[in-house]
């Protein structure tokens with residue numbers, strides 16, 4: 689007869705089972721930190737997650753926009769080990785809109801532009817750690833060389849990576865007016881909703897650029913929130929159409945990353 693399983697082991701097994709049963713769940717490795725009305729949630733902004741070719745490495749812009757896969761995985765591990773709950777960007781925006789609490793330690797992973805490596809490189813890492821995330825898609829680029837396909841986006845959606853809007857063609861929105869501006873905002877949302885069969889609620893302004901007119905048209909195009917770039921973590925009461933993000937640079941090393949999201953390094957005390 690086998691020995692009874694200790695209670696602690698059973699709890700661990702239950703946690704693992706939950707991870708297997710709900711692959712999109714963020715809550716399988718660490719218990720969620722307690723909810724707070726006074727949250728501070730870094731919504732991380734990535735672009736490419738990839739190993740660059742020698743030619744690509746000669747472009748400072750590409751290097752800055754591209755986080756190496758090993759670095760991305762270290763960042764996910766650091767967040768999980770520190771007990772962070774991963775939320776989709778729409779979940780953060782919905783909590784701000786509804787005035788609801790969020791976990792004390794919460795974070796959101798977002799990727800802009802819909803690069804193919806988001807599916808080929810980042811997605812397997814996100815799935816390995818059961819991390820939900822958000823991909824802001826330029827809808828006219830879907831299926832083109834170097835970008836995700838609609839089939840990729842559907843597969844990601846099944847595993848907890850939501851798609852949201854990043855306009856149709858990634859123009860400088862403040863330089864547009866009237867129908868052209870509306871078309872960028874409305875048609876990207878419409879394509880995503882038709883292809884993915886889910887409501888699309890948020891927009892990331894291309895290059896983080898907005899104006900009062902852009903914000904007004906974003907509201908009337910049916911979005912309930914929009915994201916700029918930079919500005920620190922999301923806090924209660926933030927303007928829903930100017931939600932901030934924290935940019936992760938390709939050259940950022942893990943200690944700088946931890947500092948930027950507020951993970952405190954454990955310092956060893958010197959014994960004398």
Ligand SMILES: [Zn+2]
Pocket residue numbers: 800801854858894895
């Ligand atoms: Zn962009």
